[in-house]
Amino acid sequence: MKMPIGRNRLPVSLLLATAAGVLLSCVVPDAVAQQEGRRRRGGEQEVKPLNLTPDQVAQLTKVANERKLNVDDLLAAAKTFMPSGRHDEYVLFSSGGQSGQVFAIGVPSMRLLRSISVFTPESWQGYGFAGEHDPVIESLKINGKVVAWGDTHHPALSETKGDYDGEFLFIGDKANARVAVIDLRDWETKQIVKNPLTISDHGAAFVTPNTDYIIEGGQYATVLGYGYAPPSEYKDSYRGMVTMWKFDRMKGRIDESQSFALELPPYWQDLADAGKNASDGFFFINSFNVEMATGGVEKGNPPFEAGASKRDMDYLHIVDWKKAEAAFKAGKFEKINGFPVIKIETSIAEGILYFAPEPKSPHGVDVTPNGKYMVVAGKLDPHVTVYSIDRIKKAIAEKMYSGTDEYGVPILNFDAVKEAQVELGLGPLHTQFDDKGYAYTSLFLDSAVARWTLGGEYDALNDDQPWKLVQKTPVQYNIGHLCAAEGDTVSPDGKYLISMSKWSVDRFLPTGPLLPQNFQLLDIAQPGTTMPVIYDSPIGVGEPHYCQMIKADKLKTWKVYPEVGWNPHTQRLDANAPKKGSEGVVRDGNKVTVNMTAVRSHFSPEHVEINEGDEVTWRITAIETAQDATHGFCIGGYNVNLSLEPGEYVEFRFTADRAGTYPFYCTEFCSALHLEMMGYLHIKPKASAQAGNSPD
Amino acid sequence: MSRIISTLIGPRVPLEELRTHRWHYLTPTFIFMLARVLLLVSIFFPYWHMELEAPQYPDGLFLTAYVNHLTGDVREIDGLNHYIGMRPLGEAAAFERAASVWMIIAMFMLVEGAAFIHSKWATLLAIPAVTFPAGFYADLHYWMRTFGLNLDPEAPLSASVKPFVPTVIGEGGIGQFKTYAEWGQGYWLAVACSVLVVVGFYFHRRAYRPLSLRAKGAT
Numbered sequence A: 001m002k003m004p005i006g007r008n009r010l011p012v013s014l015l016l017a018t019a020a021g022v023l024l025s026c027v028v029p030d031a032v033a034q035q036e037g038r039r040r041r042g043g044e045q046e047v048k049p050l051n052l053t054p055d056q057v058a059q060l061t062k063v064a065n066e067r068k069l070n071v072d073d074l075l076a077a078a079k080t081f082m083p084s085g086r087h088d089e090y091v092l093f094s095s096g097g098q099s100g101q102v103f104a105i106g107v108p109s110m111r112l113l114r115s116i117s118v119f120t121p122e123s124w125q126g127y128g129f130a131g132e133h134d135p136v137i138e139s140l141k142i143n144g145k146v147v148a149w150g151d152t153h154h155p156a157l158s159e160t161k162g163d164y165d166g167e168f169l170f171i172g173d174k175a176n177a178r179v180a181v182i183d184l185r186d187w188e189t190k191q192i193v194k195n196p197l198t199i200s201d202h203g204a205a206f207v208t209p210n211t212d213y214i215i216e217g218g219q220y221a222t223v224l225g226y227g228y229a230p231p232s233e234y235k236d237s238y239r240g241m242v243t244m245w246k247f248d249r250m251k252g253r254i255d256e257s258q259s260f261a262l263e264l265p266p267y268w269q270d271l272a273d274a275g276k277n278a279s280d281g282f283f284f285i286n287s288f289n290v291e292m293a294t295g296g297v298e299k300g301n302p303p304f305e306a307g308a309s310k311r312d313m314d315y316l317h318i319v320d321w322k323k324a325e326a327a328f329k330a331g332k333f334e335k336i337n338g339f340p341v342i343k344i345e346t347s348i349a350e351g352i353l354y355f356a357p358e359p360k361s362p363h364g365v366d367v368t369p370n371g372k373y374m375v376v377a378g379k380l381d382p383h384v385t386v387y388s389i390d391r392i393k394k395a396i397a398e399k400m401y402s403g404t405d406e407y408g409v410p411i412l413n414f415d416a417v418k419e420a421q422v423e424l425g426l427g428p429l430h431t432q433f434d435d436k437g438y439a440y441t442s443l444f445l446d447s448a449v450a451r452w453t454l455g456g457e458y459d460a461l462n463d464d465q466p467w468k469l470v471q472k473t474p475v476q477y478n479i480g481h482l483c484a485a486e487g488d489t490v491s492p493d494g495k496y497l498i499s500m501s502k503w504s505v506d507r508f509l510p511t512g513p514l515l516p517q518n519f520q521l522l523d524i525a526q527p528g529t530t531m532p533v534i535y536d537s538p539i540g541v542g543e544p545h546y547c548q549m550i551k552a553d554k555l556k557t558w559k560v561y562p563e564v565g566w567n568p569h570t571q572r573l574d575a576n577a578p579k580k581g582s583e584g585v586v587r588d589g590n591k592v593t594v595n596m597t598a599v600r601s602h603f604s605p606e607h608v609e610i611n612e613g614d615e616v617t618w619r620i621t622a623i624e625t626a627q628d629a630t631h632g633f634c635i636g637g638y639n640v641n642l643s644l645e646p647g648e649y650v651e652f653r654f655t656a657d658r659a660g661t662y663p664f665y666c667t668e669f670c671s672a673l674h675l676e677m678m679g680y681l682h683i684k685p686k687a688s689a690q691a692g693n694s695p696d
Numbered sequence B: 001m002s003r004i005i006s007t008l009i010g011p012r013v014p015l016e017e018l019r020t021h022r023w024h025y026l027t028p029t030f031i032f033m034l035a036r037v038l039l040l041v042s043i044f045f046p047y048w049h050m051e052l053e054a055p056q057y058p059d060g061l062f063l064t065a066y067v068n069h070l071t072g073d074v075r076e077i078d079g080l081n082h083y084i085g086m087r088p089l090g091e092a093a094a095f096e097r098a099a100s101v102w103m104i105i106a107m108f109m110l111v112e113g114a115a116f117i118h119s120k121w122a123t124l125l126a127i128p129a130v131t132f133p134a135g136f137y138a139d140l141h142y143w144m145r146t147f148g149l150n151l152d153p154e155a156p157l158s159a160s161v162k163p164f165v166p167t168v169i170g171e172g173g174i175g176q177f178k179t180y181a182e183w184g185q186g187y188w189l190a191v192a193c194s195v196l197v198v199v200g201f202y203f204h205r206r207a208y209r210p211l212s213l214r215a216k217g218a219t
């Protein structure tokens, strides 16, 4: 007899239902995760097109007249003003000069977003204030001495195929020949390397198009490896150099073991730029003082400023770094102070190094976006001199030399490698590029930004004649570097340009005898002669040199640390990070470990009782996950201040060598009960500690 | 004994009858099956959302409750709640969250059974699934009320925030926070299951009651 249907179908339908459930459980969670939360609010508030009523025009005119603003001022304000909550389109990463820091500034608003401490301890960021043996302070040591400042000059954003990728930022310290690596996920300095060859540098940092290497060019020749020789032995013993720091992108660190340097004649090497596209595989360095003047006004000699500018020509250094890398890998180097150095003879023999004459004492050398042209700014010559990579390659191949220098380096024939010379004005220093075939050069003595046209394939991009000055916009005053939006990459954006004016003189309210620098924003969006200054921004925290401007959406910045217990030094979760519930004080002899958590609005534990003479390791995890819920932690009298950002783990050590009762507290206003976020460190005096510990 | 069983599970459908009126009998079975699937699937969807808005949280804070767990800015909300002396959310409805998946599987099996039982006793098996959404609401309300009314009087903000009953659905507010709560898809699936089971019973009764009456008449 056949089974009735009810019984027959039962297992089948159960099976079906279960299968459907299992299937959905695989597919559904992703879809659901996207639907969870964040639904009530739409995206950005929509901005309706503006249509001023006669009444509003009258209001605007009234305000403008009261504040003595003309139409250009109103337009400039409209181009730069950022309503609350609106984000800037670009981020400017600027060197901080003697402050040893990096500044991040929004463009076009020119608002300072924050500073990033690099070579100088800075207490807000808790940088260098984590007690004794602070890894930050350790990283600042040179030959055992803490050098707690830097002269940051040239920031370099990491690049992929010659374009900024927004992952890392490098910066050189001219005073101490150091290069730092900043991770742009948390905007913190991760590594500082000290050049083992030279005390000071200038041409750092510049990256090769895929950030394989970070170029650090020297400046003032010395005896490599921190050696000594009197000035009378200058030509024989003093040397210049350029170092190629290998960057390990996966680790986010410079790999010193894969890095090397090139020995150079004792000219003063200046700025560098890596070739790209057509010139990929090369880099270029300017030089001055090929006279090898040794100065000495005190002995009746001409001073450096005269002796080093006597000759009409200096040497553009052309380096084939791919060949240099091959020579290094083939072991064709000597070690100086433990660091591999390719000697000048090797560079000549391997075809690594060539010179091209350049008008006297030039400053910047800048490669055009297509990589075809190198622009050298004259500084003491009113021209920019443009070299072409095709001509350089041809001259090298056909040995079109006009001779060699004293060290045997071949000098390419100037006329054979020169593409053009463009007269711009007095004191040309640095050049940047836009997307419309224009180049922009700072004119220090003229206090102006020059816009001029490139030739070759760039000629088609605008209506102006090639290799011609188009416009000079006055800036206030004494412009050094300039920076156009992504203006040193393979694809510049145009739009904005920063004049890094060294003197502000009368631009702002007087601030005592020490005046701020003046970052001026120029609107370069229109072609031809229109290129107005639209904003002045005082920089009263150091004298910046170079800066780079990156499209803000390229940055993948963390809002909080990815996990609670994150160690920013290692960029990973730290097993030592105290967890909620595991706080307390652990003693092992006179070694004490304090495990602490911080959360609004208390530290745990709140009382820490130790003895005079204890060696203390203090670990704190900020168990916060909300954006901006940062705490601080300080112990007065012990030089400790930490910045505990959401999720961050910090460890510091000190010897409790002064007894007493030390309130510790949160130094970042975190909550309504911030003042209550404190505790006591009780350091029992030795005598009473012994009495307390002795058996009764 | 077998008599009791056959009374409980009700009459079987004669094969001839089944062949001629196939859909008459299959309809309740399929409706129950659909209801069971919806209930099972609801495990993977949120049952309840709450958004909290305050000036210093421009993106808002979010809580999402599934039958068996709570996600969203739980840590942050717990952190804020400690100022007013509310217990951590993780301590609420611990048993319910642990048991919910098993309960749903049990309801799944019971509705399965209801399709198989052709007597009025089938309704008994379906009661849990039909009343589940109401039960969920009551439980949620109970816990929110318990948590809101039992604030630690020693808490820092106890002077300005008095015990209160949080709003379970719709707009509410506490301190500088505005709250918006609404049901999630999971809850609506459970409601759909509940409705479908009721509808299924209409067809169930239409199909099997005549058989039962006929069987009774025969004895």
Ligand SMILES: [Cu+2]
Pocket (backbone or CB within 6 Å): A600, A601, A630, A631, A632, A666, A667, A668, A669, A670, A671, A674, A677
């Ligand atoms: Cu705090």
